[in-house]
Amino acid sequence: MYTRARASTTEADTARLREIASTPSEVQTTAQGGSTSQPIHEGLAGVVIGSSAICDVNGERGTLTYRGYDIGELACHATFEETVHLLWHGDLPNQTQLDLLSARLADEREISEAVEQVLAALPEHIQPMDALRTASSALSCPSNGDSGSLSSEQQAICLVAKLPTIAAAHYRRRRSLPRVHPRRDLSHAANFLYMIHGEEPTERQAKTMDLAMLLMAEHGFNASTFAARVTAATLADIVSAVTSAISTLKGPLHGGANEQAMRMMLEIGDVAHVASYIDDALARKQRIMGFGHRVYRTSADPRAAYLRGSLFDLCAESGDFHLYELATTIAEAVETKKGLYPNVDFYAAPVLYLLGIPLELFVSVFAISRVPGWTAHIMEQHTNNKLIRPLSAYVGPEDRVYRPIGQRGN
Ligand SMILES: CC(C)(COP(=O)(O)OP(=O)(O)OC[C@H]1O[C@@H](n2cnc3c(N)ncnc32)[C@H](O)[C@@H]1OP(=O)(O)O)[C@@H](O)C(=O)NCCC(=O)NCCS
Structure with a gap:
């Protein structure tokens, strides 16, 4: 059941914040260098924090485009792999480019022994998203751990290819089912269903999974993508930024x-x-x-x-x-x-x-579908980077004097 996350402020502070937030043009905030009048936008609602050429979410018209293509066009005609290319490169692939990307994704599906060991070391009943987050941060691409030698796209390919394998491997381990290794000859979506169920999906099932993944692949500056961009903006690596995104997607108000x-x-x-x-x-x-x-x-x-x-x-x-x-x-x-x-x-x-996906895996499916969008944003952030560092309105006590521990009462 949904419960609002606890704020770190006291109730009085929270009341004061609400009061401040209700009169946005009149607020006193403490910015660096002194007190100044600034509107407060709780939850960054309505705030444009940057520009992006990846996706347009138009709330008024109720439209969504990836790189200028209406989501309906893509839903009716494109595949997940084509969408990955579109999100990363800005254009739909030609046949050669698509074949190359599909082959590279298929080549990278298997996970290393080190990642297997991380999964094996996790507590028996750990939730799938916790397992995905933990194992994702153990993903070093390539296996020699020198991710610095790989291009951003190579690292993104590793993440898109391997995270479904991690999710499926952990799921089957948790259920004491024998491990099903990825197959090279199946599409990204079909292979995921195969690794979960241990049998090849029907054409309808594979197509439906492909569509669901395509629709979940990208959605502008949502909370998890924003988290990825904040991490990327510190010039942290792609794996770290995706791990931030997975953590953010987990909450019930987002992917949950x-x-x-x-x-x-x-x-x-x-x-x-x-x-x-x-x-x-x-x-x-x-x-x-x-x-x-x-x-x-x-x-x-x-x-x-x-x-x-x-x-x-x-x-x-x-x-x-x-x-x-x-x-x-x-x-x-x-x-x-x-x-x-x-x-x-x-x-x-x-x-x-x-499609027979167990409920406990639903959020993980959202996560593995969103990796192309996250990585597209991380790469875009890195091409024109600016550290993301907003201000806050300070509402805590002021001018306090340090008292030795013996003088502080109970
Ligand atoms: C997605 C969501 C977090 C957006 O929230 P938001 O833009 O911050 O909007 P708010 O939380 O301020 O909600 C505005 C009002 O609508 C109500 N509301 C919003 N979503 C609601 C929902 N799913 N069920 C019931 N009431 C809802 C709120 O209670 C609030 O009512 P109030 O003004 O009487 O207090 C919110 O709609 C929600 O919690 N949905 C359910 C979770 C969900 O499906 N998340 C997936 C998003 S893709």
Whole structure:
């Protein structure tokens, strides 16, 4: 269940911060060099902190483009591998470029003995995202550990190729299932499903996984990408920046929402229970996971429609529309009762569920899908770098005098 993260300030400080934030043009903040009037933008909402040529998220129009291509164009025609090339190089690949990239990704899928040992050393029940984060920071590319000898793109290829193998290897270890090694002859998405299930996916399953990964590959300056760029802006390496991003994606307000959305659907269980469940949740001021968005406020998240289509197709294949009806009924109820639209996580959840991905892996799937976007941003940050270092409004006590420990009371 969602709980707001604890702030490090006291309640009085928090109240004062809220008061300050409600009058943005009049605030006193303490900036370096003295006190000055500065607006405060909590959560950086509405603040443009840099420029980027990778992705345009237009909240008003409800559109999303990768490098100028509408997400619908890519969803209908492109593959995940083509999208990776597009995000990194700014253009869709020709056949030779695509073959080369696909081969390089396939070549890098296997993980080293050192990373295997990191996974083996983890506590038995560690959560998949914790395992992914820990093992990702152990990824040294190449295996001699000298990542400095590799180009940024070579390191990015290692990360895109190896993180799915890490996620699958840890999942099977956690379930005491025999390890399934990656195959070179499968696409990125098909290979991931193969490593999870130990059997080759059907064409429909592979295509659906590919689409889900493509839709989750990039989304502008979201929290995890921003975290990656902050880390990259210190001139830290790509692996470190991606590890920051994985940590940030883990939270339930970001990548964690897909798992929670699926748990909610399973808890509701039947369309007949939707209205009362949503009424009750809203009355208790509970957040409905998979709804709402920081940028798409007046229109739906454009990615949701394509995932809803995939959900329909998967249900049509099995002839069982229960999950499609349940999900669309929940979406209608939340829109009617709260005016919120489903975001990418809401329809990604039942799609992943029907692909047989265990719930505990949902956030990891989001993470491995987002690596192309993170790495594109890290490379862009490094080409025109400026240290990211905002200011804060100091609200703590002032002019205090040091007292020896014996004079401080209990
Ligand atoms: C994504 C999200 C964090 C954006 O948050 P934000 O832009 O900071 O918006 P806020 O948290 O300020 O919410 C604004 C209002 O909408 C409400 N709201 C937003 N999302 C909501 C949700 N999913 N369920 C219920 N109420 C929601 C808030 O309670 C708040 O209401 P209030 O003004 O009466 O207090 C937020 O919509 C959310 O928590 N969604 C659920 C988690 C999720 O699906 N995350 C994946 C994002 S892709």
